[in-house]
Structure formats: structure tokens, C-alpha cells
Amino acid sequence: MENNDTGSSEIRPIPRISIQAFCETDKVQGSIQSFLEDRRLVRAHVKNHMGGIRAAIEFYENAPTPNVVIVETALEGEALFEHLNNLANVCDVDTRVIVIGSRNDVELYRKLIKFGVSEYIVAPLNTMDLIHTIGEMFTAPDAEPLGRSIAFLSTKGGSGSSTLAQNVAWSISEIFDNEVVLADFDLAGGTVGLNFNQDPAQTIADCLFSDQKIDETFLDRILSKCTDHLHLLTAPASLERTYDLKVEAADQLIETAQASVPYFVADLPCQWTPWVEHIVTSADEVVICATPDLAGLRNAKNYYDNLIQKRQTDTKPRLVLNQLGRSKETEIKPAAFEEALEAKLDLVIPFEPALFGTAMNNGLMVGESNPKAPVVNDFKSLAALVTGRVEVSALEKKGLKLPFLDMLTRPKKAS
Ligand SMILES: Nc1ncnc2c1ncn2[C@@H]1O[C@H](COP(=O)(O)OP(=O)(O)O)[C@@H](O)[C@H]1O
Numbered sequence: 382m383e384n385n386d387t388g389s390s391e392i393r394p395i396p397r398i399s400i401q402a403f404c405e406t407d408k409v410q411g412s413i414q415s416f417l418e419d420r421r422l423v424r425a426h427v428k429n430h431m432g433g434i435r436a437a438i439e440f441y442e443n444a445p446t447p448n449v450v451i452v453e454t455a456l457e458g459e460a461l462f463e464h465l466n467n468l469a470n471v472c473d474v475d476t477r478v479i480v481i482g483s484r485n486d487v488e489l490y491r492k493l494i495k496f497g498v499s500e501y502i503v504a505p506l507n508t509m510d511l512i513h514t515i516g517e518m519f520t521a522p523d524a525e526p527l528g529r530s531i532a533f534l535s536t537k538g539g540s541g542s543s544t545l546a547q548n549v550a551w552s553i554s555e556i557f558d559n560e561v562v563l564a565d566f567d568l569a570g571g572t573v574g575l576n577f578n579q580d581p582a583q584t585i586a587d588c589l590f591s592d593q594k595i596d597e598t599f600l601d602r603i604l605s606k607c608t609d610h611l612h613l614l615t616a617p618a619s620l621e622r623t624y625d626l627k628v629e630a631a632d633q634l635i636e637t638a639q640a641s642v643p644y645f646v647a648d649l650p651c652q653w654t655p656w657v658e659h660i661v662t663s664a665d666e667v668v669i670c671a672t673p674d675l676a677g678l679r680n681a682k683n684y685y686d687n688l689i690q691k692r693q694t695d696t697k698p699r700l701v702l703n704q705l706g707r708s709k710e711t712e713i714k715p716a717a718f719e720e721a722l723e724a725k726l727d728l729v730i731p732f733e734p735a736l737f738g739t740a741m742n743n744g745l746m747v748g749e750s751n752p753k754a755p756v757v758n759d760f761k762s763l764a765a766l767v768t769g770r771v772e773v774s775a776l777e778k779k780g781l782k783l784p785f786l787d788m789l790t791r792p793k794k795a796s
């Protein structure tokens with residue numbers, strides 16, 4: 382409801398978020414149209430629908446929710462809150478809701494904010510006010526960071542953690558229609574470029590070894606767009622120089638990415654350096670990938686115990702056992718693995734060399750190369766788990782089984 386008297390030149394660009402509006406009147410729809418055409422919105426994905434709050438409720442029953450939902454409504458009193466409640470039930474917990482109404486009423490404003498609505502704006506809608514309001518939600522000093530960081534760690538070279546990081550990052554971008562940055566921290570030999578068949582001129586090294594501060598504008602120049610929602614920071618994969626990474630550089634990159642993109646996926650090399658330790662200690666989610674052999678077990682236990690200790694207030698590392706069946710006679714069975722680690726495996730992936738090899742040789746993710754392969758669902762389930770976004774109905778609509786469904790409940794917004 383604020384009437385911000387902000388000079389338009391001071392308004393900062395909106396980060397790489399998704400915004401969907403559901404208007405009721407042509408006037409508000411016109412304002413949303415000029416909003417989405419504004420230069421400060423170039424990074425964001427905006428969709429403009431009609432139908433107001435009712436259309437939004439129907440829409441999100443079968444679709445993933447964006448970062449921001451804007452609903453125009455003429456409803457008042459109990460009917461308004463009833464509809465907002467229904468909307469909350471189909472929205473992800475992180476989704477911010479902006480209501481556009483016609484009543485300039487402080488009591489109503491307070492009630493809506495208490496209910497969990499992020500902002501109430503009285504029509505007519507001023508485009509600059511809307512840009513300012515949304516910008517503040519994500520960039521104000523006390524705002525929750527927009528992005529979630531997910532680090533993938535291998536317990537032994539060749540376990541498959543890069544394969545996992547890449548397929549999960551791709552799945553997040555495909556199922557949730559949300560922006561993802563996938564960063565290849567294996568500077569000398571990383572495979573993100575190869576596996577997505579991309580060879581951008583700029584690499585993660587241009588970012589990590591730059592004298593300039595890594596800010597959003599800098600990141601924009603370095604990121605390479607792979608698909609509509611997936612952006613890559615590939616490795617130089619060259620030995621022309623050596624790479625001695627500084628913790629501060631890695632930190633600055635992740636911090637900037639988290640301020641401007643909903644998901645940051647780090648594909649880490651199999652090393653235990655100060656910066657790898659820093660990334661896995663501070664990431665929102667860590668996925669440990671191991672193979673079912675003795676070294677895999679020993680190292681997985683070391684990493685798991687170490688991270689449990691260091692991340693006492695965070696989510697536990699996720700455990701993936703990969704390439705099961707590669708050496709049937711000698712391999713360690715999943716139950717024995719769980720017993721030794723005193724933890725449940727989140728995912729077990731079979732050894733399927735033809736499936737993974739074909740995808741790799743064609744520069745495709747498994748979901749592109751063989752969409753019907755059962756492992757594609759496993760990647761999607763892991764994507765749902767590490768993002769905390771369980772778009773159950775959307776996944777079900779796409780005919781997916783969710784092996785983790787019983788562990789996951791769809792978070793509800795405040796009511
Ligand atoms: N489940 C699997 N079945 C068969 N091959 C796999 C599987 N997972 C990964 N691979 C293959 O193993 C190789 C090493 O994988 P990679 O992800 O680079 O490992 P890491 O990053 O842990 O060193 C790649 O060629 C990849 O295609």
C-alpha cells in the first residue's frame with residue numbers, strides 16, 4: 382500500500398525471478414504490461430494473465446508457482462481471505478503474493494500482511510511503485526536471500542557427482558520454471574561445457590580470478606545461457622595456467638548469485654581445499670555422491686560425519702549411492718552402506734553405462750536423450766528434495782512417481 386516517492390533512476394533492476402500476474406481489469410493489465418517491458422525487468426520472467434485470484438488458484442493447482450504472484454481482486458471481507466487461503470494452499474511456501482485491490486484501507490492492509498501477503502497495492506497501479514516494491518522484497522539489506530545454493534560433492538573421482546549436479550540442475554530448470562545457475566568448480570577438467578554441448582568464450586575462471594568485484598552486472602556478462610532457465614559457468618578445462626582458488630572469490634560469486642538467481646548449483650571437484658570446505662559448509666544443501674565400494678564407503682562416512690558436525694543447524698547432507706550393480710559380486714549393498722553411515726540413502730542409482738554414455742556423447746542430459754528412463758524421475762525427485770519445492774500435483778500431472786513423497790509434505794503458507 383506504500384506510496385513510494387522513489388525517483389525512477391534510483392530503482393535497481395529486478396533479479397532473475399519469475400513473476401506471474403492475474404489481473405481483473407484492463408487498466409491493471411495495462412500497467413503490468415508496461416511493468417514487464419521496463420528495462421529493469423530484463424532479467425526476470427514475467428507472465429501476464431487475466432482472471433484474477435480465481436484464475437490463479439486454478440492455474441497453480443497444476444503448475445509450479447513462480448517467485449512472485451500478483452493478483453488483482455475486487456473481493457472483500459471473508460470472501461477475500463477465503464480465496465487467499467485457497468491460493469496459499471496451492472502456492473509454494475517461498476512464493477510472495479502481492480494483492481492489488483481498490484480499497485485504500487489501513488486495517489485491511491494490516492490484516493493482509495498478517496495473513497502472509499507480501500504487499501497490498503491500491504489500484505491504479507503505478508509501474509515504478511511495483512518495480513520498487515518487488516525490488517525491495519529481494520534486495521533490501523534485511524531481505525531473505527533470494528537464492529538457494531546446492532553443492533554436489535564426490536567422494537572419489539568418477540563417482541558421478543558432476544553427472545548428478547548437471548542432471549539435477551537441468552531438472553530444476555525444467556520442472557520448476559525457475560532460473561538456475563550451474564557453476565563448474567573443477568577448473569582444470571570440469572565437464573559442464575562438454576555435457577551441455579556449450580563452449581562459451583567466458584568461463585568461471587574469468588569470474589574467480591578477476592580483479593573486479595563480482596557483482597550482478599559482472600555476473601550477467603559471464604553467465605552463458607544454455608536453455609530458457611539454465612545458465613552456465615563452465616570450466617576453462619585448460620592447463621595453460623594453474624588454479625589456486627581463494628575462499629573470498631568463491632564466496633563472492635556465490636553471494637552475488639544467491640542475490641540474483643533462485644538456484645545456484647555448484648559442481649565441486651573431488652578435493653578437500655579451504656574453498657571446497659567453505660562452500661560445502663555454507664551451502665543450503667549438500668549432496669554427497671558415492672559408489673558402493675570400500676573407498677566410496679570410507680570417504681562418504683568421512684564427508685558425512687564431518688559435514689554433520691560442521692552444519693549442525695542446517696539440513697543434513699543428502700546421500701546418493703551411484704553406479705549400483707557395476708561390480709555385483711563385490712559391491713557393498715545399500716543396506717550395509719546405510720548401516721555404516723548410520724544414515725538413510727536419499728537415492729540409489731543403478732549402473733547404466735549405455736544410458737549415461739549416450740547422453741554424454743551427444744552433449745545432452747539423460748532427460749533429453751532418454752526422457753523415459755526411470756533415472757530421470759530420480760533426478761526430478763532429488764531436484765524436488767534439494768529445492769524444498771515439492772510441486773506434487775505438477776509432477777503427478779506429468780505422470781511422475783515420487784519415491785520420496787512420503788518424506789516430503791507440501792509446505793503451506795501462513796493462514
Ligand atoms: N549411474 C551411472 N551409470 C553409468 N555411468 C555413470 C553413472 N553415473 C555416472 N556415470 C559416468 O561416470 C563418469 C564419471 O562421472 P562424473 O559425474 O564425471 O564423476 P565425478 O564428478 O564424481 O568425478 C561419466 O562418464 C558418467 O557418464
Ligand SMILES: [Mg+2]
Binds near residue numbers: 543544651
Ligand atoms: Mg566431477
